Every structure is written in structure tokens, then in C-alpha cells.
Amino acid sequence: MKFRIIWIDDSLGWVNSVRDTMREAFIEAKFDPIIEEYTLVNDEVREAINNNYLDLLIIDCNLPGINGNEFILELRSQRCFSHIIFYSENANNLRLVQADNHFSHVTPRDSFNDVIENVADQAFRKYNHPAFMRGLLLSEFIDLESLLNDLISQCFKDNSAYFRDSIINKGGESFGLGTKQQFIGRLLKDPKIINEEMKGKIRDIDFTTSNFQKNILEKRNILAHAYPDYDIDTHQIKLISAKDTTVFNADWFYETRNNIHIYKNKIKKLLALELYKVVNP
DSSP states (O other), X not given: OEEEEEEEOSOHHHHHHHHHHHHHHHHHTTOEEEEEEXXXXXXXXXXXXXXXXXXXXXXXXXXXXXXXXXXXXXXXXXXXXXXXXXXXXXXXHHTTOOOOTTTEEEEEGGGHHXXXXXXXXXXXXXXXXXXXXXXHHHHHHHHHHHHHHHHHHHTTGGGHHHHIIIIITGGGOXXXXXXXXXXXXXXXXXXXXXXXXXXXXXXXXXXXXXXXXXXXXXXXXXXXXXXXXXXXXXTEEEEEOSSXXXXXXXXXHHHHHHHHHHHHXXXXXXXXXXXXXXXXX
């Protein structure tokens, strides 16, 4: 299974000295580590974090202009819930960083290899447990739907709270994810837009109903109706599809999670366009 890591440190000599050890820790845990390295926190790094799912973020606390606590809050507010490892050669820097309650580690640089091995072992046990992977992906689907709710509400900007309470979640019930996507699809299909530049931006985002149906709705429905079963030959718990012959292996989970994040980013881009200014629902 692919394991995506972003590593931010401007001490290239030290990074070079421990990179192979870190990679080997994840390879031994049956992962294929994909490591992206940066030397500072800037817009390029933020885009790399936001534009795809992330399994692990590793960051040196001693980088200029970085407040560890503020950076964690920024990441979590952007729906990045990956593991985070903060480390530093200077112990005084670590005292200023508080580990949050969602898979974060604050460690001296001398303990880096031990922490990496621990994280790799935890990831192996979680990612090879079908109940965890099922729960992880279902939570990702819920997060995607929340973004879609934000986009729909934005189209009714002046009455957004009322619309969310009385239409999206009327009477404690909620329209299905497919219905919400179709609503947005209709708005984008025939928007009352004069600005050709805006039309081009919407075309580039390519928020299509057919791809959403195939890559999101069908995958979510398959996962939602899956059930656990014990394989007497391998002595492992597996997920069994109640709808078709889907095999829930590492490739399936990776592809599905990747598709979820592709559509999360599409919705975020649509939110940034402030469609309420040009779309008349």
C-alpha cells in the first residue's frame, strides 16, 4: 500500500543521513513510501498537503517563521488529519509545541528513528485492519459530503444558515449525497455567467456527474454494505462485498481514497470561486 509522506526540513545533510532508515521502516511494514521533501513552509507546501491525502507529515520545529501549534490548527482546519511528527535538535523548541489529540508526536531529533519505527508499526496494524480502513474511508466520504453542503449553502449566501437547517438537514433528515451532487451539477451546467474567464475555470474543475457516480457514489455504496468475515485459512478478518465481487485490497483502498480527495479539491476550488455571485439557483 502506498504511504504518502511530506517532510519539511532545511537541514539537508541530516535529512540525507536518516532518509534511508525512515524509508526502510515503512518498507518493512509492507508500505510503499512516497516521500516529498521541502525546505520551508510556503504556499507550495500547503498546496501539496491540501491537494491529496496525506498519511504522515514530518516537520522540523526549528524552521524560521513556524509556530508549531498554529500550524497544527491550520492543518486541522483544512481537514488534514494525518499523523504529524514535530522534532527538533533544540529541546527548548519542543516545549512550545503541544501534541494534539489526533496522531501527533513531539520528539527530540535523537529519538527520530524510534518514533518513525513506532509510527510505521501503528500504521501497519491500522491499515491492515479492515474495520479501520472501512471507517477511515467512510469518514472521508462524510467529510466530502460536508464540503458539498458548504458549497450548496454558499449558493444561498444570504440565507445560508436557514437553507442548511431547513433544506439540507430538514427535520433531522438529509438529502442523499447523490442528490446534492446533482443539484450542484445542474447549477454548473447552465450557470448565468457573463464572465468567460469564470466559465473556463468551471470547465477546468470538471465536476461531472458521471465521474462522481462512478468514483464516489458507487464506491461509497459498496463500502457501506460490506461486512466482516473470518477467513479460516489465513486466520484474518476480511471485508466482503454484499453488492458485487469487489476485493477490498490495498489498491482498492488507495484508489478510492485518492478519488475522494480529488473531489474534495474540486469542491474546494468551486467554493473559492464564490459561485453565489454568478449563479442564480
